[in-house]
Amino acid sequence: MKSLLLPAALVTALALSGCGHLEPWVKPYERQNFADPIMSDNRDPVSAAYLNHVFEAREGARGAVGSHGGGCGCN
Amino acid sequence: MRFANMLWNLLLGALLLSPGGVGATGEPAPDFTLPARGGDEIRLSDLRGQVVMINFWATWCGPCRQEMPLLEQVHARYEPLGFTLLGINVEPDSSAARKWLEQVPVSFPILFDTESIVAERFGVEGMPSTVFVDRAGRVRHVHRGYKPGDEARYADLIRGLVKE
Amino acid sequence: MRVLLIVCLSAATLSSVSDAAVLPDDRADVLYHRYQGGGVTVDGPSVLVRKKFAEKYSVSANYYVDLISSASIDVVTTASPYSERREQASLGFDALNGKTRYSLSFTNSDENDYTANTASLDLSQDLFGDLTTLSLGYSQGWDEVRKRGDPVFSEDVDRRNYRLGLSQIVTPQLMVNVAYEVITDEGYLNNPYRSVRYLDADSATGYSYQGEIYPRTRTSNAASLATRYFLPYRAAIHGEYRYFTDTWGIDANTLRVGYTHPWQQWIFEVGYRWYGQSAADFYSDLFPYQDAQNFLGRDKELASFTSHMLSAGATFELPAFGWGFLQRSTVNFFYDWTRYDYDDFRDVRQGGAPGTESLYGFDANVIRLFFSGWF
Secondary structure, eight states, rough: GGGGHHHHHHHHHHHTTTOOOOOSSSGGGHHHHSSSGGGOOOOHHHHHHHHHHHHHTTTTTOOOOOOOOOOOOOO | HHHOOOHHHHHHHHHHOOOTTTTTTTTTTOHHHHHHHHTTTEEEGGGSSSSEEEEOOTTHHHHHHHHHHOOOOOOOGGGGEEEEEEEEESSSSSSHHHHHHHOOSSOOOOOEEEEHHHHHHOOOOOSSOOOOEEETTBBBEEEEEETTTTHHHHHHHHHHHHTT | OOOOOOOGGGGHHHSSOOOSSOOOOOOEEEEEEEEEEETTEEEEEEEEEEEEEEEEEEEEEEEEEEEEEEOOOHHHHHHHOOEEEEEEEEEEEEEEEETEEEEEEEEEEEEEEEEEEEEEEEEEEETEEEEEEEEEEEEEEEEEEETTTTEEEEEEEEEEEEEEEEEEEEEEEEEEEEEEEEEEEEEEEEEEEEEEEEOOOOSTTEEEEOOOOOOSSSEEEEEEEEEEEEEEEEEEEEEEEEEEETTTSSSEEEEEEEEEEEETTTTEEEEEEEEEEEOOOTBBBSBTTTTTTSSSBBGGGGSSSEEEEEEEEEEEEOOOOOSSSSSEEEEEEEEEEEEEEEEEEOGGGGOOSTTTTEEEEEEEEEEEEEEEEEE
């Protein structure tokens, strides 16, 4: 299962690139909402990591938390 | 591992390719008229004969804010040589920009593109974006983003353009 | 007694979350955390410092302590209340190259009977006009399990996490995240102090204890979907769902919803979390006789249960006093109340014929009080 993950990700990305070039439908100058701290998924990383630890210490489930996106999209 | 690396770089190249916007190098810069901070209006074609550097910015964009004082230095240095810097703010509500400019004053014109019409015309693809227009009104270079040290690149480009 | 450690999660503190094209801001956070419930009190500090160098690299360090005072149901029924201290230190490096961000982090966690080391590598790539962020991550963990009172006892655990994530801006108000994570554990996965109980007519209580026996491997899959939406009057709502399943037979669903509302210098948040889990295959509150199965477990963490959590918090932006190097600072307070109700774990303290004791449940209060500064 795990050995398929990287090839799967690469194949997905390649397949997506086969769509040809995609014009961004939300322009860089329309991203002011995502630069707002209230739209940040992880405004306080220390606090979020702690709360996650509280859950994982008491529950059987783990993983698939956190995100790496959004933000102002600058640079 | 190397194959995976190569594959990764290949697909990155495919995904990151973007077409030139309307403000593409060599083309005449799209004309526009926008309200300026003082209340008057500025039209790009009125500035023909000067080298014009157009900077698209917003208060919510960190690198844009970081760049402002350096743009002020660039403007002060090259203005006597027939150079103008225009700061086009793309926010729908200009009040945040006006308030911020009280803290970080600049002497070059600030224009308000509240409906992002000019940004769209220039095909702005990143924040900030800086467009260099020569004395004949043609777009000569588009610089995307800002990282400390870019102002040296700006200076090189401007020096080349003012000599024409 | 060893506290179950989720050290790889500490990587979440440092594999910071912002869009790939800009490094995270320089900051310092000082947090006081406190958990109190089910006979357990755990509190302590967590301190983070993060700094950029040459606009291309960001280094971060985190120091975290759990001071544990435990008289939980497991402890009082099979052992005696104890105090313990767990210390954790992490170091992270982030580098930016165009639209790609690389993150490397190391974490060490130490307590008197458990040591965990984790190394993580994460890659984040902006695509499609920066509307999409693709991320890949891998973590490797090496744990050593020891036993108080038995200096010879030493076992290992090998942990591997594989992460895949996609973040997508859909409209100027909406963003969506999907994440997938596979975790494999191999080694000594149980607790050297914990026991299971079985019916024993010869015992005064009607049951006896024997040590738990777990499989030596565990593979889990988790998939989540999260959305965040910007409301026109400036507020945000978010919702997350996660599905979890593993080779131990545990299936779990997590649902979270929250609302964020700014007002002047404040940001208020309220939220609700629901969690439901079905028991592991080898779990039972009461086995019919000794050695009833190859694998035996009675850890309530592997039982069938549901949990609710209500959260509320406030962030206050401190006025710019002219602190000098601090550009911005906030004071934050978050409170969560949570309730766990077990479907197949019984409270043996209540007495009664074995297997008929009342089902266990408990409340807990969680407090997070912290100061954040950006420089």
